[in-house]
Amino acid sequence: MAKGRVKTLSARGVAVQMLENVLDRRRVLVDAFDMACQQLEDPTSHRDRAFVRQLGTTCLRHLGQIDAILEYRLKKGLPPAQRRLRHILRLAIAQLLFMDTPAHAAVNAAVEMTGQLGRTEGRGMTGLVNGVLRRIDREREDLLGRFASPLFNLPDWLCESWQEQFGTEQCHDMAMAILRDPPLDISLKPEEQTTQWVSALDGIALPGGGVRILQARGRIEDMPGYDYGSWWVQDFAASLPVRLMAAPPRARVLDLCAAPGGKTAQAAAMGHQVTAVDVSPKRLRRLRQNLERLGLSADVVTSNAEEYVPASPYPYILLDAPCSTTGTLRRHPDVAWTKSYDDVEYLAEVQARLLAAAVEMLAPGGVLIYCVCSLQHTEGLYQVEALLDRTSEVKRKEITADELFDMPHAITAEGDVMTLPHYNPSDVASGGMDGFYMARLVKTDV
Numbered sequence: 001m002a003k004g005r006v007k008t009l010s011a012r013g014v015a016v017q018m019l020e021n022v023l024d025r026r027r028v029l030v031d032a033f034d035m036a037c038q039q040l041e042d043p044t045s046h047r048d049r050a051f052v053r054q055l056g057t058t059c060l061r062h063l064g065q066i067d068a069i070l071e072y073r074l075k076k077g078l079p080p081a082q083r084r085l086r087h088i089l090r091l092a093i094a095q096l097l098f099m100d101t102p103a104h105a106a107v108n109a110a111v112e113m114t115g116q117l118g119r120t121e122g123r124g125m126t127g128l129v130n131g132v133l134r135r136i137d138r139e140r141e142d143l144l145g146r147f148a149s150p151l152f153n154l155p156d157w158l159c160e161s162w163q164e165q166f167g168t169e170q171c172h173d174m175a176m177a178i179l180r181d182p183p184l185d186i187s188l189k190p191e192e193q194t195t196q197w198v199s200a201l202d203g204i205a206l207p208g209g210g211v212r213i214l215q216a217r218g219r220i221e222d223m224p225g226y227d228y229g230s231w232w233v234q235d236f237a238a239s240l241p242v243r244l245m246a247a248p249p250r251a252r253v254l255d256l257c258a259a260p261g262g263k264t265a266q267a268a269a270m271g272h273q274v275t276a277v278d279v280s281p282k283r284l285r286r287l288r289q290n291l292e293r294l295g296l297s298a299d300v301v302t303s304n305a306e307e308y309v310p311a312s313p314y315p316y317i318l319l320d321a322p323c324s325t326t327g328t329l330r331r332h333p334d335v336a337w338t339k340s341y342d343d344v345e346y347l348a349e350v351q352a353r354l355l356a357a358a359v360e361m362l363a364p365g366g367v368l369i370y371c372v373c374s375l376q377h378t379e380g381l382y383q384v385e386a387l388l389d390r391t392s393e394v395k396r397k398e399i400t401a402d403e404l405f406d407m408p409h410a411i412t413a414e415g416d417v418m419t420l421p422h423y424n425p426s427d428v429a430s431g432g433m434d435g436f437y438m439a440r441l442v443k444t445d446v
């Protein structure tokens with residue numbers, strides 16, 4: 001081991017650390033992943049990192065089912081102090097029931113890790129771990145049938161709100177969709193040819209241009225065209241808000257809450273004059289790097305958008321507000337277990353203030369797109385309804401199916417857009433999309 005380096009761990013040991021970081025320390029999955037991978041013997045090994053990622057995301061996606069199975073099989077349960085032992089068991093069950101790992105490899109690794117635990121963490125439990133896991137492997141079919149419902153994997157508050165908002169059937173479809181690996185969607189600069197990139201990236205064409213790669217392999221940075229700045233990664237649903245602004249060429253666009261800059265890049269690539277505002281200097285560094293790679297430019301401002309005062313009002317504003325991100329669970333399965341309804345309520349207050357500030361910055365006749373990658377009405381529809389009740393300064397400009405690449409099912413009764421994880425872009429058979437709410441508002445001339 002190199003001098004000064006922390007103790008190295010196997011890929012499965014690193015996955016245990018990652019689960020601890022997410023579930024016990026409430027760290028965001030991407031940070032927890034990077035932190036834990038430092039303990040790999042070779043922290044840069046793509047193979048090991050890919051295995052840790054697959055293991056961690058599979059476990060978090062199926063965590064409700066896994067815990068229900070564990071509870072069913074461990075009649076006496078585990079003492080709360082034995083958190084690490086619980087994570088070892090969870091990861092082994094993820095491999096036994098939801099991955100292609102050979103059973104003996106999953107069980108042996110779990111037994112070995114259990115043998116290395118300290119006294120309070122579960123020493124002396126190797127026999128129990130071996131027995132429970134072998135039994136779960138034997139009863140695979142029965143357990144998968146008994147605990148088949150994807151609803152196990154939604155925390156109660158989320159499941160209840162989705163059932164109430166979308167109905168039982170849609171909630172079930174949504175819960176199924178977030179168990180699948182999402183595709184990699186690529187947004188192309190307008191001068192790039194979709195057909196050329198469909199073939200170069202071995203993908204399928206997305207409506208409106210862009211490429212969907214159903215099973216991306218390897219690092220994004222190594223894919224053709226990345227270094228040349230021909231494209232950027234952006235979920236199909238996330239590409240809709242800028243399109244719905246329907247701004248004429250070279251429009252002045254204010255992008256509030258802009259980092260890491262997917263929508264800034266999209267508006268800049270269309271030739272608009274973009275001002276990108278975000279409160280986070282760290283995230284704005286990523287936005288600048290992204291723009292530089294793409295050869296695009298924007299005015300970048302570090303500011304709390306609630307306090308930002310533009311030199312003159314803007315005719316086009318995009319407000320992609322901070323939110324609970326429940327629409328992105330298939331990419332960020334940690335969100336289900338780290339966020340709570342309290343977060344939704346807190347964020348709703350921030351969103352209301354940001355919306356009011358954005359209306360102030362909007363020129364008469366100007367267009368404001370409000371969007372969140374949350375599926376909670378509290379952060380989407382109810383925000384817009386409350387704003388329209390509070391002020392007559394803006395009114396809704398309804399969105400029509402022809403503006404949305406013929407996805408009438410994504411248009412709400414109010415004329416806003418709500419994409420759900422099991423929806424597909426028209427003419428695309430699979431892959432789904434992130435859940436997003438978006439509304440278009442226009443400032444009245446009074």
Ligand SMILES: C[S@@+](CC[C@H](N)C(=O)[O-])C[C@H]1O[C@@H](n2cnc3c(N)ncnc32)[C@H](O)[C@@H]1O
Pocket residue numbers: 256257258259260261262263264277278279280283303304305306320321322323
């Ligand atoms: C959903 S993300 C934006 C994603 C971005 N629009 C894109 O397409 O890449 C929300 C952003 O809001 C920023 N943010 C949160 N509160 C803010 C505030 N009060 N003022 C400005 N930015 C804020 C966060 O730093 C974060 O970058």
